[in-house]
Amino acid sequence: MTTSAIRTASLARxxxxxxxxxxxxxxxxxxxxxxxxxxxxxxxxxxxxxxxTPTAIYHHFRDKDALIVELCVADFSSLGQAMYxxxxxxxxxxxxxxxxxxxxDFALDNPSQYRFMFMTPLKHPMLDxxxxxxxxxxxxxxxxxxxxxxxxxxxxxxxxxxxxAPELAQxxxxxxxxxxxxxxxxxxxxxxxxxxxxxxxxxxxxxxxxGSLRNSA
Amino acid sequence: MTTSAIRTASLARxxxxxxxxxxxxxxxxxxxxxxxxxxxxxxxxxxxxxxxTPTAIYHHFRDKDALIVELCVADFSSLGQAMYxxxxxxxxxxxxxxxxxxxxDFALDNPSQYRFMFMTPLKHPMLDxxxxxxxxxxxxxxxxxxxxxxxxxxxxxxxxxxxxAPELAQxxxxxxxxxxxxxxxxxxxxxxxxxxxxxxxxxxxxxxxxGSLRNSA
DNA sequence: GCACATCACTTGACACTGTTAAGTGAATAT
DNA sequence: ATATTCACTTAACAGTGTCAAGTGATGTGC
Numbered sequence: 001m002t003t004s005a006i007r008t009a010s011l012a013r014x015x016x017x018x019x020x021x022x023x024x025x026x027x028x029x030x031x032x033x034x035x036x037x038x039x040x041x042x043x044x045x046x047x048x049x050x051x052x053t054p055t056a057i058y059h060h061f062r063d064k065d066a067l068i069v070e071l072c073v074a075d076f077s078s079l080g081q082a083m084y085x086x087x088x089x090x091x092x093x094x095x096x097x098x099x100x101x102x103x104x105d106f107a108l109d110n111p112s113q114y115r116f117m118f119m120t121p122l123k124h125p126m127l128d129x130x131x132x133x134x135x136x137x138x139x140x141x142x143x144x145x146x147x148x149x150x151x152x153x154x155x156x157x158x159x160x161x162x163x164x165a166p167e168l169a170q171x172x173x174x175x176x177x178x179x180x181x182x183x184x185x186x187x188x189x190x191x192x193x194x195x196x197x198x199x200x201x202x203x204x205x206x207x208x209x210x211g212s213l214r215n216s217a
Numbered sequence: 218m219t220t221s222a223i224r225t226a227s228l229a230r231x232x233x234x235x236x237x238x239x240x241x242x243x244x245x246x247x248x249x250x251x252x253x254x255x256x257x258x259x260x261x262x263x264x265x266x267x268x269x270t271p272t273a274i275y276h277h278f279r280d281k282d283a284l285i286v287e288l289c290v291a292d293f294s295s296l297g298q299a300m301y302x303x304x305x306x307x308x309x310x311x312x313x314x315x316x317x318x319x320x321x322d323f324a325l326d327n328p329s330q331y332r333f334m335f336m337t338p339l340k341h342p343m344l345d346x347x348x349x350x351x352x353x354x355x356x357x358x359x360x361x362x363x364x365x366x367x368x369x370x371x372x373x374x375x376x377x378x379x380x381x382a383p384e385l386a387q388x389x390x391x392x393x394x395x396x397x398x399x400x401x402x403x404x405x406x407x408x409x410x411x412x413x414x415x416x417x418x419x420x421x422x423x424x425x426x427x428g429s430l431r432n433s434a
Numbered sequence: 435g436c437a438c439a440t441c442a443c444t445t446g447a448c449a450c451t452g453t454t455a456a457g458t459g460a461a462t463a464t
Numbered sequence: 465a466t467a468t469t470c471a472c473t474t475a476a477c478a479g480t481g482t483c484a485a486g487t488g489a490t491g492t493g494c
Binding site: 118119120121122142162164166167168170171173174175176177178179180181182183184185186188189191192193194195199200203204206207208209210211212 | 335336337338339359379381383384385387388390391392393394395396397398399400401402403405406408409410411412416417420421423424425426427428429
C-alpha cells in the first residue's frame with residue numbers, strides 16, 4: 001500500500017466516522033422528536049442519548065433549527081415518493097383523489113413529521129452550502145398536485161370557472177390539511193366528538209371533486 | 218357613612234384595583250402576543266410593559282398557560298358572536314356558506330388569536346375554580362355549525378350518503394381551517410405562489426356545497 | 435390609638451433552555 | 465520527532481418560566 005493510498009484510506013475512514021456520528025445525532029433527534037415532540041426535545045437530551053456532550057452536535061449542525069430542517073428534507077422526499085407511486089394513474093381526477101388519500105395516510109402515519117413539515121413555519125428557508133435558496137423538496141409533492149390539477153383543467157373536466165390550477169391545488173391541499181391538522185391539535189378536546197379523519201377526508205374529496213366537475217353527474 | 222359601609226366600599230376598591238391590574242396584564246399580554254407571537258413573548262416583557270415585576274403576574278394567573286387560556290376564552294366568545302350574527306339567515310345552506318366566509322374573515326383579521334385558538338393544542342383543558350372541565354366556549358361556534366348542518370340534513374337538501382352531521386361539519390370546518398392555517402404557516406414560502414385565502418375559501422365552499430347537495434344543479 | 439393581619443407586590447434565587455469561546459488530546463502530516 | 469488538524473469537551477453566558485421568602489402599605493379588631 002502506497003503512502004498516498006494510506007492517506008486517502010484513513011481520510012476516508014475519518015470522514016466515514018464523522019458521517020456516522022452525524023447520522024447518530026439525526027437518528028436520536030428523530031426518535032426524540034417523534035416521542036416527545038420537537039419543542040420538548042432538548043439538545044442535551046439528544047446528546048445524552050448517543051453519549052456525547054451537547055456541544056458536539058454543533059460541530060455537525062449549525063443549530064437546532066438546522067437539525068430540524070435536515071430531518072424535514074428527508075421527510076419531504078419520503079412524501080414525494082409516496083406521491084410518485086400514484087403518478088401512474090391515467091385519469092387525472094382519480095389520481096387527484098388517490099393523492100389526497102395517500103397524503104392523508106402519510107400524515108396520520110407520521111404525525112410528528114407532519115407537524116413540523118406543515119404545521120410549523122420553517123424559520124429560515126433551506127439554504128445550500130453557498131447560501132442559495134435550495135429548491136424546496138416539497139415542490140415535488142406540490143408540483144405533482146399542481147400538474148395533476150392542470151391536466152384535469154386542460155382536459156376540460158372541471159367547471160369553466162375553476163380554471164386556476166394553483167387555486168384548485170391549494171383548495172384540495174388545504175382542505176385535506178385542515179382535517180388532518182385539526183385532528184392533531186384537537187382530537188383530545190373533550191367537547192368535540194371527532195370523526196375518523198380518514199373517513200372525513202374521503203368524504204371531502206368526493207364532495208369537492210363532485211362539486212368541481214363540469215358534468216356533475 | 219357607617220363603618221360597615223366604609224368596609225365594603227374600601228373592600229370593593231381593593232378588588233377593583235386588583236381587577237384593574239389583572240386587566241392590565243391581559244391587555245399587555247394580548248398586545249405582545251399579537252405583535253411578537255405567543256412563544257416569543259416572555260413573562261418579563263409583559264410585566265415590564267405595565268411596570269410590574271414578572272412574579273406579580275403569578276398573583277393573578279397560575280402560569281403563562283392560564284394567561285393564554287384566558288385570552289383564548291375571550292376570543293372564542295368573540296368568534297361565537299361573529300357566527301351568531303349569521304344565525305338569522307333562513308336557508309341552512311346559504312347560512313353555512315356565510316358562516317364559512319365569516320369564519321375566514323375572523324381568522325385573517327385576528328391571525329395571532331387564530332393561531333393559538335386552533336393551531337396549537339391547549340395543554341390543560343380549561344378548568345373552572347373547582348377544577349371541573351368548563352363548558353368549552355368554542356362549543357358555541359362549533360355548535361352553530363353543527364346545528365346549521367343538521368338543519369340541512371333534516372330538510373333533505375344533502376345527498377343521502379351525507380347524513381352524518383359531525384362528519385359534514387368537520388369536513389367544512391377542516392377544509393376552511395386548512396386553507397387558513399396553510400396560509401399562515403407557508404405564505405412566506407418562496408416556492409409556492411399562494412392565492413388569496415379568501416378567494417380559495419370561497420371557491421372551496423362553493424365546490425364542497427355543490428358536491429354535497431342532492432340535486433347538484 | 436395601637437398592635438395585628440392581610441395581601442398585592444418585590445427580591446433573589448433555581449433549574450432549565452440554546453449556544454459559544456476556549457481548551458484537550460488523539461490521529462494525521464511533514 | 466515535531467507540528468497540525470479537528471472531533472469533541474469544559475465551563476460558561478444570557479435567557480426562559482417559576483417559586484419561596486420577604487416588604488410595606490392598607491385594612492381590622494381591641
